[in-house]
Amino acid sequence: MARQSSSAGRRSSVPALVLVGLGAFLITIALALVFFVVPAQKKTPLDINSTTVTETSPGAVLVGGALAGNAPTELNSTRPECSAGDAAGDEVEEAGEGDAAEVVETQDGDEADDSEVQFPVSCFIDNDVPLYSQRRVQAVEPSDGEVITLQAAQSLLREDKTGSDGVEGLINATIDRVTVDRVTAMPIDEPVSTLQVVATGNADDSAPTGFVRNGLQYKFPFDTEQGNYDYFDASTFTTNPISFVGETTVGGVEAYEFRQELGPIDMWSSIRDHFAAISDGYDPAVESVLASYRREGMTAGQWGIEGDPEREVDMRRFYTNTRTVYVNPDTGQIVNGSESIFQFFAEDQDEAEAFFNDAAGMEAEKAEPTRTAVRFESGWNEETKEQTQATAQESADTLNTFGRVLPAVLGVLGVLALIGGILLGVRGGRDTRGTRGARGNRGAGAGTRA
Incomplete structure (x- = not known):
């Protein structure tokens, strides 16, 4: 009889052990997803290859070739x-x-x-012409498990001057390479960043010297926070804060809005200082890059500046921009963006500030430009937004599934299985003890009757 009781106890404990084991396994898988699998997925993919194109919008541009040729x-x-x-x-x-x-x-x-x-400078400025910008970002070497190198080719073009090779409509272009951390999206602390500036008429002139870069640019970190970040501006080689504005949705995708107000920034000085800081000696290519950012030998009358029209002036190009980006906080992917760029010439920082902050004067300059270098205001076109938002939503859904939904489901099932196994084991133990006690009592009663 004792042998039968032992066998029954073992049979009742098997389901309990199975449930406990299953519960522990499910909880382990849930924890592994949260602490190991999902963090491993929160890295910028190594196969990035995306193109963003803006809407075509009316703008203004100083035609450098016409100015140089006085035509x-x-x-x-x-x-x-x-x-x-x-x-x-x-x-x-x-x-x-x-x-x-x-x-x-x-x-x-x-x-x-x-x-x-x-000639007045206005003779070389084409106003209300259709402009658009396009940028292609792709992953290149060196890239590995921890870092990724992004190469971005960006250009500003005129839609009314699209030659067979596209060069005729080119206003300016940059070829940018930066190596960033795959999780934080911040540049690594090594002088490996390069930025080639190509202006109209200087297609072969560039100074791609390596340098250390600070600030985000093409992507935000995973789990983006509601705060300010440093953001690198490729037009001026400067890093400035970009501020969190609020939460919103873009095409159904959760997004944080960030905005950056820049300028006026002296482009000639900032670019000159940048190359001077990273170069051991004089690079002739730098002079050609700087050529379009400073104009000497012209008169105040040609620039439409009040006062003595015959006064010779030294004009430098200044840059302003209102940049707005919308970031999916889970992935750090930018899902929409716009810029309001205005580049103009002024004698110095004080004059540039006064000119830019004169609302009436700015309206007059927009209607009849006399010192505008570039005026371009636009945002991503619909095709770009749809493609980017679809990719961001897919990535966010994957992270949400493996980082929240699946661990929660597995965790709940694991806890239930664990509790069920423990209860079943306890109940089985009680039943076994009760059976043994009843049999013992019966045996004792039989002995008494004897």
Whole structure:
């Protein structure tokens, strides 16, 4: 009889042990997902290859080639002040149909020489032209389990001047390479970043010297926080804070809005200082990069500056930008963005501040630009937003499934199995003891009757 009781106890304990084991296994898997599997997934993928394109919007651009050649642009060639004779202050004979705008005759019968004419800078600024920006970001070497190198080719283009090779419509371009941590998205502390600046007319001029970079740029960290981050601006080689604005949704995707207000920043000085800080010697390529950021030898009258129109001025290009980005906090992926860029020429920082903060003057400059270098305001187009948001939602869903939903389900099932196994084991133990006690009592009663 004792042998039978032992066998029954073992049979009743088997389901209990199975449930306890299953519960422990499920809880272990849940904890592994939270502390090992999901953290391993929270790394920037090594196969990044994305393109963002903005909406085409009306803007303004100073045509560097026209300014350098002292030849008014095609869009400005019919304006009176952009005629060689009128700009020189001579009385011009009526030109016949089909005459070239840059060659006219004076009363004395001499041809006006454009090279000696002081055209207003407005003759070289094309206003209300269709502009758009595009950027392709892809992962390149060196990249490994901890870091990833991103190469971003970005360009600003005119839609009304798209030649067969696209060069005719190019306003400016950069080729940027930065190695970042795959989790925090912050650049590594090594002089491996490069940034080539390519301006119109200087397609072969660049100074891609390696440097140490600070600040986010193409991606935010996983589990983005509601606070300020350092953000690198490729146009000025400067790092400035970008501030958290609030929570929102973009195309159904949870997002944090961040905004950055920049400028006016002296581009010539900031770029010069950047290259001076990282170079052991003079790099001739730097001078060609800086050429479009400073204009000397022209008069105040040509720039539309009040006062003595014959006063010679030294003008530098200044940069302002209102940058807005929307970031999915789980993945750190930017799901939408816009910029309001305004680059203009001023004599110094004080004059640039006064000019930019004059609301009426800014409206006048927007309507009739006299010192604008670039004015471009736009955001991502619909196709870019849809593709990016779909990718971000898929990544966020994956992280949510493996980081929250699945661990919660497995954890609850594991706890239930564990509790069930313990209860079943305790109950089985009680039943076994009760059976043994009853059999013992029966045995004792039989002995008494004997």
